[in-house]
Amino acid sequence: MPTVHLLRHGQASAHAADYDVLSELGREQARLLGGELHRRQGRITAIGTGTLVRQRDTAAIAAAAAGLALPAIEDPRWNEYDHLALLDGTAHGPDFQGRLDTALTRWAQDPDGSWPAFRDGARAALDELAGRLASGESGLVFTSGGVVAAICASLLGPGPGGFVALNRITVNASVTTVVVGRRGAHLLSFNDHAYLHGRGRSDLVTFR
DSSP: OOEEEEEEOOOBOTTSSOSSSBOHHHHHHHHHHHHHHHHHTOOEEEEEEOSSHHHHHHHHHHHHHHTOOOOEEEOGGGSOOOHHHHTTTOOOSTTHHHHHHHHHHHHHTOTTSSHHHHHHHHHHHHHHHHHTOOTTOEEEEEEOHHHHHHHHHHHHOOHHHHHHHHHHHOOTTOEEEEEEETTEEEEEEEEEOGGGSSSSOSTTOOOO
């Protein structure tokens, strides 16, 4: 059956003037992700990415490290939600995670807002990519934590609370795997980042 690996981008530049740029640590995470993809030796026949810089750069760095020469197909449905808009333009301040969780919960509970389009668009992009894969083939998607969480929530059915909980713990450069069979898409593994451990560094595992 086809397999799709959802790959969160490396760490962005949270405290820089432009958030949508990989930090040096994020670039290292992308290289390590590429090494892990090379080690797995999957039959990768398609690469997708969002249009954000941090997603495209993670794709380029990881693909080079994995020895993959496939072109990445950009699709804005893999883009992250606008966290600044949800937080009314204030990215910093006390209890950032708590504020973000509250904003995401409110967003995901509003059937008349932009949440349904975000969730359904991500799921449609997954289904379309999987539909282009033959049995035994794998596709890579370089995306963001919110997209990964939205897809996983749609597969597991935990509702808005599940989406927010999954979003909170999705690690930068982690691997989430979805398999697609005759009965549809199923979550095989979530948030795999074991390859970031055991390198004598505690800073490689980051959440934002």
